[in-house]
Amino acid sequence: MALSETDLTIATSDGTVRVPLDEVHRAKRVPPTRRPTAADVVAAEIAANEAWPAPVQETQGGWLLRAAGGWTGRANSALPIGDPDRPLPAAIDAVEVWYRAHGLPPRMNVPLPLAAPVNAELDLRGWTTNPLTLFQTAQVAAILESAPDRHDLPAVRVRDRMTDEWLAVAAARKGTPPAVARHVLTAVPEIAFLEVYGEDGAPIGVTRATVTGGGEWLGVALVDVVPEHRRRGLGSHLVRAAARWGQEIGARRAFLQVEEHNAAAVALYNRLGFTTHHTYLTRTAPS
Template sequence: MGQSRSPLGVADLERVATRGWRAPEEEPLGGWLLRAAGGFTGRANTALVTGDPGRPLPEAAEVVTAWYRARGLRPGVQLPGVQSRAAGAALAGLGWERSEDVLVLTAPLAPAPDGVPVDGVPVELAPSPGDDWLALYRADVDPGTARAVLARADRVVFAAVRPAPGGAPVAVARGVVTDDWLGVSAVTVAEAHRRRGVGTAVMGALTRWAVGQGAHWVYLQVSASNAPARALYRRAGYVEHHRYHYRWAP
């Protein structure tokens, strides 16, 4: 991967990412998108703020609040880039609480030669996440609720590294191709196996799979406070495209 500027702007890339992480329930609010998934992840349970909601911001906040309260969820919005500042300021004035920044990183994809092992680590690719895959990624969520989001895509794959055939995975990650973009998420490495190349191996396997699917670019999200992951992705050639944060109703 080499450093290069993404061909998409903030709003368009966020819409690609939303199609790659789809909530079971979605409803437009003007240029915003309301999303609900039983509370599994912020991205699938907040209103994506892109464009104009088609009504004054205080009224839009009331609609968002009522929509999420009706589903037993805390109302929240995802605010990407500078285009969402006006909405963020309006919600801050209403007492909505701000979360930390999340960085959206991108890089161009370079094809890897077929048949070459990824860092010598065998990586298993599956069309759906098994129970042990989910247990390593998020043991604290209902498997059915998680699968309703994770598997909701036409071109999606679940990578795992297993020290022994049939054994529990020590590293997992999810890849989804939307248009010509690979979205990488759920990258998780068991603590005892970190700094051994298994995380790099699953990333490499997803890259090769995505190139075979016709992808040319990759994006991923990482918390601003996750310095080790940010350093790893920077060394791999990822650059910051934009940032987003959430605001949650009081």
């Protein structure tokens, strides 16, 4: 965009458009969005790792190698968030050896733009790419201020232990999870399992909340509502309840991860005040 004494020039996908100033009724100059620092991305990723803990974890310099029997990409991928203490090609070679030794396909969750050089090297090696994931954040206070409380909806129950009923709703799309999933889902000191129940006494919506990162970060995951009860606002009802729980513990910032193409979920989280902090790609080595 450019501004002269007579015109406002705007670059669009169809080319440059000039608008006479006397036809502009209102305008506001918006500064460019500030990118998070590398240190902030690393801190957020560490908090997210603590919130989704793989039972097997090793370090390779500043990289983290994680294995959980193949259950979920996050718990079975390397996280390149620092210096691997060796040249990049050798570091990726070591990742491939480590995962194959654990009976898993070599996989990496590559934060962008932080680990762009890693992503470029994986391109050269022909690693496949999953859909882009958005790492979104919000101030906990902003989530609570995003909408009034919904007293017309069932109250949210907050438990410190996972129940079989909660797991049945959370795992409905992917089937019964393996035993290792219980470690990933529960091995966090500050954790809550939230449920909303229907009139028949069965859970109709769930989510999971954690506080990690030294008490700074509220993590929200597995927001799910059974199909026949969707479009009632239960998803945001659950997230706001998670925010209240996190605020009571002292968390100030919240994060979640959502695939970019999941438009309904992205829209829900945007309404709650979440914006994209950074992105990541899940890359898998050729078989």
